[in-house]
Amino acid sequence: MLALNFYSPVFADQLRHRRKTATIRLGDKAAKYTKGEVVMVLIGHRFGPRELLFHAVIDKVHVCKLSELSPRDIEHDNPEFRRVEDTQQFLSQLYNREISLDDTATIISFSEIIGA
Numbered sequence: 001m002l003a004l005n006f007y008s009p010v011f012a013d014q015l016r017h018r019r020k021t022a023t024i025r026l027g028d029k030a031a032k033y034t035k036g037e038v039v040m041v042l043i044g045h046r047f048g049p050r051e052l053l054f055h056a057v058i059d060k061v062h063v064c065k066l067s068e069l070s071p072r073d074i075e076h077d078n079p080e081f082r083r084v085e086d087t088q089q090f091l092s093q094l095y096n097r098e099i100s101l102d103d104t105a106t107i108i109s110f111s112e113i114i115g116a
Contacts, residue, residue, distance in 0.1 A: 002033065003040040004110065005050065008094060012043050014079060015053050022076035022109040024087060026095060028063050029106035035061060039110065056110040066091075067101035076109065 004023060006015060014020035033039070037058045044050030062073075066088060074081050081087055084101065092099040 001038060001040055003042050004056070004108065005046075006041070006043045007046045010078075015041060015043060018112060019079050020077065021111065022073065022107055024069070024073065024077045024091070025106045025108065026091060026099070026103060027106065028104050029108065030061050030063050033058055033061050033106070033108050035059065038113065041110070041112075055113045057113055058108060058110050060107070060109040062107045062109075064105060064107070065101065066099065066103050066105045069105065069107070073107050077107070 006012070006023070011020055035058055039056055039058060041053045041056050042050040043053055067084060069084050069087060071082060074084060074087050077087065078090070081090070088099050088101060
């Protein structure tokens with residue numbers, strides 16, 4: 001079973017309260033994640049222990065340029081953000097490199113499986 005790992009503590013509260021329903025990942029991840037697939041949603045430090053928050057089903061996988069993200073894509077990834085520039089800056093910090101609006105991104109939308 002695949003996992004959606006979240007390393008940033010920024011997302012812990014959003015995931016625990018089910019306010020985060022998508023993730024934006026750099027690169028084309030369409031071959032890795034597919035619609036209908038069940039994944040574990042995990043939070044924790046990279047190379048450290050992680051906490052299983054819930055199981056989820058992938059609702060949609062969409063590949064686009066970062067500049068093509070919709071306000072809805074951005075809000076589902078991080079309810080605190082409204083602009084693509086906010087997401088660009090956050091991804092630059094997360095990936096520890098400069099991120100361009102021309103970079104390819106994958107939006108993975110997911111829904112919790114209740115009772116799993």
